[in-house]
Amino acid sequence: MEQLQTSQSLYQALWNSADILRSKMDANDYKSYLLGMVFYKYLSDKMLFYVAETMEEPTDDLHKALGLYRGYYEDEETHSDLLAVIKGEMSYAIEPDLTFTALVDRVNDGTFQLEELAQGFRNIEQADELFENLFEDIDLYSKKLGATPQKQNQTISGVMKELAVLDVAGHAGDMLGDAYEYLIGQFATDSGKKAGEFYTPQPVAKLMTQIALLGREDKKGFTLYDATMGSGSLLLNAKRYSHEPNTISYFGQELNTSTYNLARMNMILHGVPIENQYLHNADTLDEDWPTQEPTNFDGVLMNPPYSAKWAADSGFLQDPRFSAFGALAPKSKADFAFLLHGYYHLKQDGGVMAIVLPHGVLFRGNAEGKIRQHLLEEGAIDTVIGLPANIFFNTSIPTTVIVLKKDRTTRDVYFIDASKEFTKGKNQNLMEDKHIEKILEAYKSREDMDKFAHLASFEELQENDFNLNIPRYVDTFEEEEVAPLTDIVANINKTNQEIATKSAQLTDLLHQLKGTTPEAQAELDAFLKDLTL
Template identity: 65%
Template sequence: MAEENAQKLYQALWASADILRSKMDANEYKSYLLGLVFYKYLSDTMLVYSTKLLSNESENLEEAQSIYSKAYQDAEIQEDLKDALKDDMSYEIKPELTFQALIEEIDNHTFQREHLQQGLRDIEQSDKVFEDLFEDLDLNSKKLGSTPQKQNETISAVMKALAELNLNEYNGDALGDAYEYLIGQFASESGKKAGEFYTPKEVSRLMTRIVIAGKEDKKGFTVYDPTMGSGSLLLNVPKFSKEPTSVRYFGQELNTSTYNLARMNMFLHKVPAENQTLRNGDTLDADWPQDEPTNYDGVLMNPPYSAKWSAEKGFLDDPRFSRYGVLPPKSKADFAFLLHGYYHLKNDGVMAIVLPHGVLFRGAAEGKIRKALLENGAIDTVIGLPANIFFNTSIPTTVIILKKDRTSRDVFFIDASNDFKKEKNQNVITEEQLEKIIDAYTERKNIDKYAYLASYEEIEENDFNLNIPRYVDTFEDFDPIDIVEISKEIKDIDAQIQDAEAQLLVMLDDLQVTDDTKDIIEATKVVFGHGR
């Protein structure tokens, strides 16, 4: 039944996107739909909770709206109720601005976008955790319609599609997973534009399981993603933790729209405000965080590949980069992201980062940084992933696992580049293939054509080049060719051809010759009768 309800929720949410799909691309309309879903969630949750505070509990939204509205008519009750909601939920929505009230306006043909805009504004101003949360919902955008009336109609239609759902009925996992589902669907439609906000769930699960391995029982596990996108990597941690409510999340995101998406995602997964420390900023420009804590049990990263950064000389004095003596090139910030994340890793922590294969073998400054990391034993495992599993690129990528407390400098290589299932235009890693990678990583043993544990000496002999084919030989030998047998087969085929030609010539002799066929028959005899 739970799975059936989840599917119903997914379908209803995705169906509401149809109204916007013809007006703008997914990278734009995701902000409208996800923002409205979040506003409805806040509204539905507050309405039902208010009936509990008023000792007149109801799960029915229409009934809860009625109870809430009547309570507001008594000035004394109103003040007490507002204070309780602010204390317990950090926000309150006026009765006339709840999602339910706005739906009633739509049904009565009195709805105006300004009413919704006011409700969104009130949420943003209620507490710092909601500040500027809905700034991407431009309700006056021409993309919603060429006139105010058409814009009204579009927003009304989306809200009506969502009105069938009571988002208070779903627990944190169900609603949060549904939100993740929407983000995944938007990523699929957005193509290359999706890279900034979404990491495919199979990759997220792989990285998270590796990072949290052995610390599933830890209370207060801290996880950091300095390029967090929609927060999908961070939010995988509680799925594998035995103390999920104590997990503390730290994340930074440069894109403001994506940052707001992550904030909503956190709330929909019922992450308490005190357990999340998120920031809208440039990870490479200035180090963050610098207040305690600054180092974390786990670091998860899927940064933009080969992005440009300033690489100014002043960064050579930055503790994140200073020990390596050189800076990653301006044209490729891959190692800048890696070094930033590694700097914020605890001594007994684990880091997993997705990067393009170039970081494994490119020379110059990147080669020097890679050598320094290998000399320090920082690089633990290199996992080659299949091509075309990310929405923003079709190139094959690699997951690099880094640690600080290693006593060995060997590196374990896993070539999972051929382990995928093709679906439509995208490749996916199946559950079985995911388990295969995890098992190989855990056992750390050589597996023919799949995994290899390379000693530091071997890596040094390879001039610190970590290109996976240097260590994992996936070449398939062909069966030896029997020249004698092939020669015999050729002779047999020649004999069969000569026999067929002889039969054809006999048939030609038996044909009745006419003026029309004479030349054709003679030409055929010349071809087949005089050999090849």
């Protein structure tokens, strides 16, 4: 309970700091500033506490830790050895005057200059390849922050003062990483459609991750791949469900550079060892990645942009990712291109892939129909799960999770209609743990469940021309209860009586009307004569 309260106060403090920027720019812009500064504070605080521990004077007071650091930093005898130890452990070192704590002190006494924070960002970026260009989205001199340098300084100073109260490094475990994801989720809600590009709602991420890890929670060295990783939240969920979380290797690719940087920060904040991060900034469909070992993975998780446009050049028919299927996803809908890319990178032996896509992929024809039929004939599609509508930030349409495997000995497909598994929220429908648990229990059993799940044989799929539209396999039709005839007659009589009463009241009121001129009265009399109620 105490940890929950601490989390809530942390979330609240983080969110309060966003208020300063919220009036000046939209969420898609201010997330870079806020999350970047949270990250810089995290690096700064973590380093100060590490120095205090290393010098065997541990403290939970940042100012005391800064005082210790400054003393050893300015001492010629300890300076170089201390920096070597810090860099060896953390891959960076921030000089005392550029630590977040020192900068906030100068904010409070009115001597802070924006250039100092900018220099701190540059120093981190140049410290190690891991941090290269990490703060490139944060323009501290943007007119959005204020029309004059003084206004810009005031805005950033205000944000830093709000963030100064956060105990970001002193919390146990993944609290900051989780708070970071909480904020990403809030930004996703705030900035609408754009945000869906970098964030998969937690319930969907939970479901997909548990499916990918099912029965392999104890596996050491699990490899996980997301070719459209956004902020990395889908990948990072694996830490929650693996019993060997520190041995997971994360492979991720992202087209948008600022979102890619967000994922890099997210990995570091979640304590993922540097040697377990393999992240890439490029176009997944245009050029295959990874192409050097390992290229196939234990788990593949994807939430690609829905029905996106892509090149679909004929040359892709020779690309090993797509060549076996004899057709390419159409230019206007890259859904199957993303699916085949992920499937190509799935391990042959025991690999599990879960991808979330719009329902159109289940029944659209032409090239998509051809690809779908090939996958079904190969036995690649294991399960189709229909999710509720309006659970994503960027679309209200219902979506489907498709589970694929390469080593199946059967070609049946298990259908789960989870479209009603939600709790209605203010702006969005919410899938709770009980809903996810129900889906997972069905997935594990592969048993028919009335109005919820059905295991379709390959012959059934053939009879339906390889159309996977869920209502063809799971009948959720509810017959309306027919009332007894005596009740129906009683209701009709009651309604007729009410109509008669109201009509009589209306007629009485109309007869009380008087024309304001002889002509108007004559017209009114004629109207009342012809009126039948």
